[in-house]
Amino acid sequence: MLQIEKGGVCFPKGFTAAGVKAGIKTSGNLDLALLYSKESAQCFATFTKNQVQAAPVLYDRGILFNQNIINAVIVNSGNANACTGQQGFIDAASMAGQVEKELKLNKHSVLIGSTGVIGRVLPIDKITAAIPELVKSLSAENSELFAKAICTTDTILKTGCISVQTSLGEVRFGGSCKGSGMIHPNMATMLAYITTDLLLPKNFLVEFKTFVNDSFNAITVDGDMSTNDTCILLANGQSGVFLNDLPPTEQATVRHALFELMKHLALLIVRDGEGATKRIEIEVCGAHSKAEAMQIAKSIATSSLVKCAFFGEDPNWGRIVSSAGASGVTFVPAKISLYFEDVQIVKDGVPVEVAKEKLVEVVKKKEYKVSLDLCLGKSKASVFTCDLSYDYVKINAEYTT
């Protein structure tokens, strides 16, 4: 049985990390992080689809356009380096370049991540001044410092690791992410860094993207839509195990372990939803295609009215059905069924008699599942969302530019 353990990006062989205070955040908290593998690592990455892309995203995409061999990622929090024009590119390149120099690495072997306020020029002098200390403090003990230094409004650390014993040796995965579940999550920057000592096939990106869709993109919903969203997997091969050399069942187990770690990290983001008190799985099944199921699930999961009802512990299924109807996907309203956990409340499009106390029991839970069955096809998809509370407004009204 696969089990996510405590630990982070340094759990796999050959990775070290660091986190320091560069003074970017006015709070004085950790705000500069470094992840490093002395042995060059394969890099698989997905980035935001927002038209407005931050300098670090454009920089990374440029680097990865021609090659996928990377040694390090430097990440700052407190400033997104987005909408910063030409100066933003210069600063991004200078951050990466300085790390390459300090670590005596090849050119274009360092990626960058940034998260925080948009539209302010990076305090590059502070970063420049902090990089030597950052590099010096690299250690395999620093998973947690790394995790802390990439945070912004996060209230819990988001890390995890998992290992799989294969017939060719042990394979390890570690990871760390930042971000909070939000109403319109397409604006919330999500950064995720996954490490492994496995060696992966070159075409693994296709598979990685489906894992991202079913984990980080299934919770931050349009999570790929902030100016800075980034999800990076570094595989340095230090376990000596090549995925494709494993017997098929072990390959499946290893893939599953990676996906479970990614899902674990993604769910931590939902659990840390800004002001959230509940985590709800919205499952849409009986759809013609997975894409349609996902589209409906996202429409429900992002409805503020639905999310307010979750907070109010009100099984307001009318709002759920209405937001499904507004999703743009064609279905037959007279066919649908709706369940809160195993309590059916709609059948053939109309409400069924249900013992109120059974329903109340479900909506009072901290975590539960809402299932909408379209009764049309065999495809399904799940989105994980949180409720919308007073504190959401407080956090977001007070977060200042």
Add this chain to the structure above:
Amino acid sequence: MLQIEKGGVCFPKGFTAAGVKAGIKTSGNLDLALLYSKESAQCFATFTKNQVQAAPVLYDRGILFNQNIINAVIVNSGNANACTGQQGFIDAASMAGQVEKELKLNKHSVLIGSTGVIGRVLPIDKITAAIPELVKSLSAENSELFAKAICTTDTILKTGCISVQTSLGEVRFGGSCKGSGMIHPNMATMLAYITTDLLLPKNFLVEFKTFVNDSFNAITVDGDMSTNDTCILLANGQSGVFLNDLPPTEQATVRHALFELMKHLALLIVRDGEGATKRIEIEVCGAHSKAEAMQIAKSIATSSLVKCAFFGEDPNWGRIVSSAGASGVTFVPAKISLYFEDVQIVKDGVPVEVAKEKLVEVVKKKEYKVSLDLCLGKSKASVFTCDLSYDYVKINAEYTT
């Protein structure tokens, strides 16, 4: 100069109205309304595009499929008659039929509107019992009772009227609507009833739809997406004036008067936004097309992060630019300009130096305009939105099914 005056649906000649307590609302407030023109009226109507359509919407669309001559509209609040299956249709038809009978009207000359909780069968007995009193109390003095009886979570009455003196005589418009500006307005039912004693050309529906797009659909954003949304214009011709007989400049004035009334009513919905403290116009200009400008404006206007920033009086332009980038419309980030009123804060995609006190002055206002100039084309569109406050969550968490 056209001026919206106090008054409502009974202002134009030949219209009477009524509003009574049928006991549908547990609060005991007015919940059954009737609008009536003894002389048959032309009816122009737009309905929700949600796939899940309430029984009254399906009933009305059925009636209007073959003809557009109507005498009355009966509206109940407190129950949406949505997701009520076959019983919903029976109840809807029975409401309309009873009014036709009481008023000795032709079959299919009465339309219906419903708003309130979804998925509960209409308490049709209460409605049946109240209709005789409703019909008896019809009077040209009852614009306000009508306005009150169609409300749900509304905190202010939404009525208005306007008259135009033409060379062929006076023409009058009156109107009433219900609805509250919301984060995800596609779930909030909007009902609007406009009356006029003008005679309109049969093809006026096309024009009416553009008026709806620039008024009710420009504020409730995806306002056409609740299960019950309805906007109806009744024109009974009792002024003796036919629009097409007027000289072109007077035609323009009359059209403008109708649109101004509709916009006035729509803006009352924004002002009554659930828990809203501010009303913001989001203007997108310099677009390739009006549709693209509208799509970006709606993306910004529905972003919870943007709306929380308005509430927090924080000129968080980064969130605005980011949500424009997530709208799906192609533009050039390096070309955009952004203004809060006349204070420019972004030029060529990067922030410009601005006196903080000038900006603070704008964001502290109750009503102001944010303009995003794409600097690409000549088209523009505006959407009116409100801020997102603690009270929004309170109202929507406590509104019970």
